[in-house]
Amino acid sequence: MTPSAPAAPSASALAFVESPVQLLNVLEWAYARPGAQPQLDGVPRQRGRRAGGGDPPPAPRPAGADSPLRIVVLPPTDPMSRGQLRRVAALARDEGHEVRWQEARGSRLAPLKALAALARDVRAARTVVVGDPFSRYVQLLLTLVRAEELVVVDDGTATMEFMAQTARGERLVRWHRAGGGGLPGRVRELAYAPVSATARRRFTPAAHHGHRVEVFSSMPVTAHGGMTLRVNDFAWTRARFGPPRLTKGTDLVGTSLVETGVVDPDRYLDAVRALTLEYGATRYFAHRRESPEKLRALSRVTGLEIVRPDLPLELIARRGPVGRTIVSFPSTVVHTLPYALTGTGVTVAVCDVDPAWLTGSASPRARTFLAGVTDTARDVRRLPAQAAPTA
Numbered sequence: 001m002t003p004s005a006p007a008a009p010s011a012s013a014l015a016f017v018e019s020p021v022q023l024l025n026v027l028e029w030a031y032a033r034p035g036a037q038p039q040l041d042g043v044p045r046q047r048g049r050r051a052g053g054g055d056p057p058p059a060p061r062p063a064g065a066d067s068p069l070r071i072v073v074l075p076p077t078d079p080m081s082r083g084q085l086r087r088v089a090a091l092a093r094d095e096g097h098e099v100r101w102q103e104a105r106g107s108r109l110a111p112l113k114a115l116a117a118l119a120r121d122v123r124a125a126r127t128v129v130v131g132d133p134f135s136r137y138v139q140l141l142l143t144l145v146r147a148e149e150l151v152v153v154d155d156g157t158a159t160m161e162f163m164a165q166t167a168r169g170e171r172l173v174r175w176h177r178a179g180g181g182g183l184p185g186r187v188r189e190l191a192y193a194p195v196s197a198t199a200r201r202r203f204t205p206a207a208h209h210g211h212r213v214e215v216f217s218s219m220p221v222t223a224h225g226g227m228t229l230r231v232n233d234f235a236w237t238r239a240r241f242g243p244p245r246l247t248k249g250t251d252l253v254g255t256s257l258v259e260t261g262v263v264d265p266d267r268y269l270d271a272v273r274a275l276t277l278e279y280g281a282t283r284y285f286a287h288r289r290e291s292p293e294k295l296r297a298l299s300r301v302t303g304l305e306i307v308r309p310d311l312p313l314e315l316i317a318r319r320g321p322v323g324r325t326i327v328s329f330p331s332t333v334v335h336t337l338p339y340a341l342t343g344t345g346v347t348v349a350v351c352d353v354d355p356a357w358l359t360g361s362a363s364p365r366a367r368t369f370l371a372g373v374t375d376t377a378r379d380v381r382r383l384p385a386q387a388a389p390t391a
Contacts (some may be wrong), residue, residue, distance in 0.1 A: 014121055014147075015071045016138055018155075020084035020288070021312045021332065022131025023073065024237070025153035027092055029129060030069050031218045031236035054158060069097050072118060074104045074137060080288040080308065087311055091240075104137055112135060119144055131155045133162050133173050139199035149212045150202060154219060154232065155172065156332035157373050163221040166203055171196055175259035218336045220376035234340040237318050243344045246322020249282040251323035252304065253313065255331050256289040257353070261365050265294065267357035269301060274386035275327055275351060276302045283307055285316070288330075314340040327383065329353060330373035338379040345382055350374050356387035 012031075017023040060092070071092055075082050089099045104114035118141065122128070128147040130138050132155040142150075145288045152162065158174065165172055205213045205226035214228045215221065223229035252275060257263040275281060284304040286295055295306050313333055317326065318340050327349045328334050334350040353370045374382070 012125065013048065013069045013127040013129065014125035015069065015131075016074060016141060017071060017131045018074045018076060018130065018135060018138070019081060020088050021314075022153060022155050023071065023085060023088045023092065024312045024314065025131060025155075025216070025232060026071060026129055027088075027095060027097075028232050028234060028236045029151060029153050030095070030097065031239075032216070032230065032232070039156075051082075066119075070121065071097055071099045072121075073099060073101050074114070075101065077105050084288060084309070084311060088315075099176060100161050104110045111140070115140060115144075127151060129153060133199070134158060134172050135205060136195070139195055142199045142202045143195060145202060151213065151214045151216060152203070153216045154332070154336075157219060157330075157335070157369075158220045159215070160372065160376075161369065162203075163215065163219075163224070166200070167224045169200075172200065189331070192239055218339055220335065220378070232339070233342075234265055234314060234318075236338065237314055237340050238342070242318040242320065244318060244322045244341075244346075246324050246345060247321050249323045250279045250325040250327060252276070252281045252284045252293075253326060253328035253331065254284055254287045254290050256287045257329065258294060259287075259289050259291060261359055262362045262370075263353065263357045264359050266352075268376070269297060271329075271351070271357070271386040272298055272304075273302050274382075276304055278386070279325065279327060281323075281327065285309055286312055313337070317341060317346070325349060327351060330370045334377040334380050335372065349381040349383050350377055351383040352385040357385075 015026045017026055071089075073085055073089060073375050075085055089101070092099050102114050102117065104111050114137075122141055122144040125145075125147050128142075128145050129148040129151040130142075131153050132138055133152055134155075152159070161174070162172065192242055200242050202211075203213060205211060212228070213226070214230060215223065216230050216232050218232045218234070221229065252272065255263075258265050258268050272284070281302075283306060284295075284298060284302070285307050286309070290311075298304060316322075318335060322341075324345065325347045326333075326337060328337075329351050332354055334348060337346075337348045352374055355367050358366055
């Protein structure tokens with residue numbers, strides 16, 4: 001588990017993840033491979049808990065899905081993400097996968113040390129799975145990749161922008177990045193340009209070189225340029241957990257749009273307060289990046305119970321208990337929860353973001369991207385943007 005552990009034989013499939021949802025989606029990909037995903041006639045029955053507590057035994061995987069998979073976790077520095085990653089990693093080990101925890105942040109030399117520790121496995125893997133094509137560290141690792149197959153699993157709605165940018169042949173830039181950084185930022189971008197260009201080529205299929213690219217996604221995206229696309233319908237999550245017990249109330253799902261500088265904090269607070277009053281919400285599932293100060297303010301103003309999930313929301317909701325209605329702003333969950341909760345009777349609703357809520361520093365792409373997340377969501381209820389409630 002640690003970098004100093006003796007080297008194990010190289011795995012035929014090697015996955016790199018940097019967030020809990022990426023790791024969950026790797027588990028879904030592993031469960032669904034090597035061919036079509038397993039078809040379910042309905043929502044599987046809840047498995048009984050073992051005596052003394054704990055989760056049920058691992059769900060069976062499709063035949064042929066047992067070739068070695070090594071998952072390398074490249075954890076961020078924030079405690080919430082690290083805690084969720086450790087818990088999802090435990091689920092991965094329960095499924096029989098090898099998980100390696102590799103620190104790649106925290107010091108100036110950490111990325112180079114991690115790159116040196118991983119180089120042998122990266123070069124030897126026949127299939128490489130990545131969760132964040134925008135990650136500079138992942139792009140750096142791709143310069144070493146010799147694999148025949150490269151798989152991209154969801155890192156939330158970023159997959160939508162990744163597919164759009166690669167279709168247009170553009171450089172990979174996160175949708176909420178507004179640019180800037182002055183001269184130092186431009187110098188860094190120029191120095192990094194060769195690595196970024198190599199990553200873009202790796203994400204472009206080249207049949208004559210025996211190089212395949214697969215996107216495994218729950219997002220409303222279309223394959224292009226020789227890519228293959230498989231739908232992630234959360235078959236592993238549905239087979240492993242649930243169905244959940246439903247409560248009578250409404251649950252709200254938090255977002256990090258304030259933390260990323262997209263939405264004004266006061267407008268967001270007003271919107272959450274209005275949703276709470278209109279829909280009788282009682283719980284607020286916080287995003288792992290939401291600041292404690294913001295959450296304290298939300299609790300004080302709205303009276304909501306703030307829940308800090310210890311697993312990705314798809315797993316929390318599937319395990320239950322969960323409200324009969326789940327309300328979210330434009331985010332990943334408006335695309336993933338309808339899959340994870342299919343057949344349970346839960347209604348997922350999405351509240352539009354009023355353009356007036358955006359900050360002056362929000363990227364020009366923010367408005368159209370958020371609208372696209374809402375407009376393309378399947379099996380959800382659309383809610384109008386919420387005005388501040390009157391006194």
